[in-house]
Structures are given as structure tokens and as C-alpha cells.
Amino acid sequence: FExxxxxxxxDRCDAAGIDIPVLPGILPIQSWNGVRRFAERCGARIPDTLALAFEAAERxxxxxxxxxxxxxxLCTRLLDEGAGxxxxxxxxxxxxxxxxIHALGLAPAAVLENVA
Structure with missing residues (x-):
């Protein structure tokens, strides 16, 4: 989420000498309630600012x-920080x-039609 x-x-992986690519996993928020349940089950922390924003947006x-x-x-920041x-x-x-992906300008719309 952050x-x-x-x-x-x-950075800790780099400091430990791990030299294989470490990729960020992105879970787009399709359903706020679903993401909250998912985070609770796996012990992920949702930032308070994000929770408040989604609660207001749902209203x-x-x-x-x-x-x-x-x-x-989030994706823009990760790419700007060197996530390849x-x-x-x-x-x-x-x-x-x-x-x-379209908003990021990473692929033409024709390619995105085949994303599943």
C-alpha cells in the first residue's frame, strides 16, 4: 500500500548482497471491504490515511x-525509485x-486488451 x-x-536486500531483481507486488484495490479483509488475514497494515480516504470515497x-x-x-513512485x-x-x-498501465503509459491500448 506504500x-x-x-x-x-x-534496500535491505541490496545491503545483504542479494543481486537478483526484487519486484514490487501491486494489488489494485478493486473492493475496499475485500482489501481490508485480505489485509487482516495476512497481517498487512493499511495506512490510516488510505483507510480514511477510501471510507470517504465510498460515501x-x-x-x-x-x-x-x-x-x-504508487506505481509511479516505485518506477521513479528504480523498480524496473x-x-x-x-x-x-x-x-x-x-x-x-494505460495511465502510466506503459503499453498501448491494443496490448492491454489481452491482459487477464
């Missing part, structure tokens, strides 16, 4: 826009991932 978490891990029926903005911002690749967990729901 670029800093991955960047600290990547205003703007969670789709927030999900796209949050994921695109991004691994997306689509959970068989590729639409938001397609939109993020």
Missing part, C-alpha cells in the same frame, strides 16, 4: 477514481490494472 515499505525491503461513490489514482501514484518492473495481482479482475 512505496516506502517496498523500498526499505529492496461519495468515488472509490473507483480513488483506486485508480492511488494505484497509479511491477507485478500486478489482478485476481482475475484485470480492468483496473489495465487502466493503471
Amino acid at each position: 512505496a516506502e515499505t517496498f523500498l526499505r525491503f529492496r 461519495d461513490e468515488r472509490s473507483d477514481l480513488l483506486a485508480l489514482t492511488q494505484c497509479t501514484t 518492473h511491477l507485478h500486478f495481482y489482478t485476481l482475475n479482475k484485470p480492468d483496473l490494472t489495465r487502466e493503471v
Whole structure:
């Protein structure tokens, strides 16, 4: 949920002499309730600012826009910090991932039609 978490891990890997690529895993927020349950089950911490933003966005029926903005911002930061690749967990729901990749300008729309 935060670029800093991955960047600290990547830097620790570098310091430990690990010289294979370490890729950030991106889970686009398709469903706020689903992500909260997922985070609880696996012990992930959701930043308070993100939780408050999604709760407000759901009240205003703007969670789709927030999900796209949050994921695109996260990916941009990771790429700017030197992450050479991004691994997306689509959970068989590729639409938001397609939109993020398009917003990042990483692939033409014709290629994205085949993302599953």
C-alpha cells in the first residue's frame, strides 16, 4: 500500500548482497471491504490515511477514481525509485490494472486488451 515499505525491503536486500531483481507486488484495490479483509488475514497494515480516504470515497461513490489514482501514484513512485518492473495481482479482475498501465503509459491500448 506504500512505496516506502517496498523500498526499505529492496534496500535491505541490496545491503545483504542479494543481486537478483526484487519486484514490487501491486494489488489494485478493486473492493475496499475485500482489501481490508485480505489485509487482516495476512497481517498487512493499511495506512490510516488510505483507510480514511477510501471510507470517504465510498460515501461519495468515488472509490473507483480513488483506486485508480492511488494505484497509479504508487506505481509511479516505485518506477521513479528504480523498480524496473511491477507485478500486478489482478485476481482475475484485470480492468483496473489495465487502466493503471494505460495511465502510466506503459503499453498501448491494443496490448492491454489481452491482459487477464
